[in-house]
Amino acid sequence: MTKLWGGRFTKTAEEWVDAFGASIGFDQALVMEDIQGSIAHVTMLGKCGILTSEETEQIKAGLEKLKEKAKAGELEFSVQNEDIHLNLEKFLIDEIGPVGGKLHTGRSRNDQVATDMHLYLRNETKNIMEALRNVQQALLNQASNHVETLIPGYTHLQRAQPVSFAHHLMAYFWMLERDFGRFEDSLKRVNVSPLGAGALAGTTFPIDRAYSAELLGFDSIYENSLDAVSDRDFIVEFLSAASVTMMHLSRLCEELILWSSQEFQFIEMDDAFATGSSIMPQKKNPDMAELIRGKTGRVYGGLFSLLTTLKGLPLAYNKDMQEDKEGMFDAVHTVKGSLKIFAGMIDTMDVRTEVMEKAVHNDFSNATELADYLAAKGLPFRDAHEVVGKLVLTAINKGVFLLDLSYEDFQAAHPLFEQDIYEVLEPKTVVARRNSAGGTGFEQVKIALKKAASILENE
Numbered sequence: 001m002t003k004l005w006g007g008r009f010t011k012t013a014e015e016w017v018d019a020f021g022a023s024i025g026f027d028q029a030l031v032m033e034d035i036q037g038s039i040a041h042v043t044m045l046g047k048c049g050i051l052t053s054e055e056t057e058q059i060k061a062g063l064e065k066l067k068e069k070a071k072a073g074e075l076e077f078s079v080q081n082e083d084i085h086l087n088l089e090k091f092l093i094d095e096i097g098p099v100g101g102k103l104h105t106g107r108s109r110n111d112q113v114a115t116d117m118h119l120y121l122r123n124e125t126k127n128i129m130e131a132l133r134n135v136q137q138a139l140l141n142q143a144s145n146h147v148e149t150l151i152p153g154y155t156h157l158q159r160a161q162p163v164s165f166a167h168h169l170m171a172y173f174w175m176l177e178r179d180f181g182r183f184e185d186s187l188k189r190v191n192v193s194p195l196g197a198g199a200l201a202g203t204t205f206p207i208d209r210a211y212s213a214e215l216l217g218f219d220s221i222y223e224n225s226l227d228a229v230s231d232r233d234f235i236v237e238f239l240s241a242a243s244v245t246m247m248h249l250s251r252l253c254e255e256l257i258l259w260s261s262q263e264f265q266f267i268e269m270d271d272a273f274a275t276g277s278s279i280m281p282q283k284k285n286p287d288m289a290e291l292i293r294g295k296t297g298r299v300y301g302g303l304f305s306l307l308t309t310l311k312g313l314p315l316a317y318n319k320d321m322q323e324d325k326e327g328m329f330d331a332v333h334t335v336k337g338s339l340k341i342f343a344g345m346i347d348t349m350d351v352r353t354e355v356m357e358k359a360v361h362n363d364f365s366n367a368t369e370l371a372d373y374l375a376a377k378g379l380p381f382r383d384a385h386e387v388v389g390k391l392v393l394t395a396i397n398k399g400v401f402l403l404d405l406s407y408e409d410f411q412a413a414h415p416l417f418e419q420d421i422y423e424v425l426e427p428k429t430v431v432a433r434r435n436s437a438g439g440t441g442f443e444q445v446k447i448a449l450k451k452a453a454s455i456l457e458n459e
């Protein structure tokens with residue numbers, strides 16, 4: 001089989017060498033984008049009088065036919081034709097004859113592949129943004145049911161201060177909100193057309209780049225032809241936003257895994273998102289959460305791999321850049337899959353409020369209240385801290401918690417303590433009183449839920 005670029009060659013490569021260099025195994029995922037880009041390109045060639053209208057129509061009809069065949073899964077890609085671009089060009093020529101060879105006028109695979117990737121990422125970024133919204137909605141729904149459900153809040157994984165469970169869940173809502181913003185912002189740079197940059201230097205044909213860009217729905221064109229075909233920063237940006245999103249998901253996964261353990265028992269995963277053990281009949285494993293946590297590394301890997309691929313490359317296109325694809329495809333699938341699973345896990349998890357309730361009553365996470373109490377009555381906070389530290393020690397020695405201490409114990413610790421101390425120490429009061437902006441106080445949480453709801457409604 002002769003190559004589309006075989007003119008200056010006297011010998012063909014061996015099959016296994018072709019196979020090593022080919023990208024068709026993975027870049028066939030760009031089939032629709034490649035056809036879309038070609039239709040825009042040939043339409044532009046026709047409009048600029050570079051091809052006759054008859055040629056243009058013939059090529060367009062051929063491309064439409066290929067689109068149908070691609071949809072029906074009828075295209076048989078071959079490694080001999082290296083990549084999606086050459087495979088499609090070959091199919092086109094087979095379909096409509098030698099006139100198909102005019103499609104590549106004023107174009108190179110270098111601007112072609114960059115165009116495909118921009119189209120692909122524009123589409124998938126939007127899909128991911130939609131999936132992010134679904135997870136945010138699931139978080140908001142759960143949070144709305146649990147404004148007054150309390151859990152211990154932790155620092156150093158030691159109980160610190162009780163918080164509203166809604167507040168804890170909503171922390172992730174806001175992380176994902178920033179992730180959404182990162183993807184949204186990246187679209188500005190994704191939605192730029194490299195088409196018409198040619199191999200690297202532009203073309204001698206009187207093309208109209210703005211027109212093909214407009215046909216493809218791009219907002220603008222790359223200003224510099226070398227930059228247009230060489231840079232992959234839009235993919236780096238995507239992988240970076242994807243990595244941050246996975247990092248966020250992974251942290252919540254870690255919490256879901258902890259919370260479903262025998263030690264916490266704060267939640268139970270729905271059967272649909274858990275698995276059993278082949279040997280231990282009692283087990284119910286939060287596999288999906290573990291898997292998402294695990295997959296996070298793959299997405300980071302894609303980011304690092306691409307950054308490393310690019311760092312030593314001279315302008316303009318180098319074959320190394322073919323390595324930009326697999327990591328990107330993998331990240332797209334991983335992030336989309338993870339977000340979809342996530343929305344389901346959050347929606348269906350069983351929140352064991354009675355266990356959480358017990359937990360917040362069986363610890364010293366209300367100790368800060370005592371220190372604040374004394375400080376509010378004029379004692380320097382540092383001294384108050386010391387007094388309460390001793391009181392905690394008294395309780396530990398007696399094997400009780402602060403609420404179990406007698407009034408005499410409090411009085412002995414400091415005369416500023418009065419009867420109202422018992423009310424102050426109630427976990428509900430502890431949480432309710434943290435009414436500073438963005439705090440866990442119930443009023444603040446309700447304000448946050450409203451804000452979050454309006455963000456999702458305004459979509």
Ligand code: ARG
Pocket residue numbers: 023027082083084109110113317319321322323
């Ligand atoms: N398959 C190639 C890639 O993905 C397409 C561009 C090839 N360009 C070239 N000059 N060999 O990077």
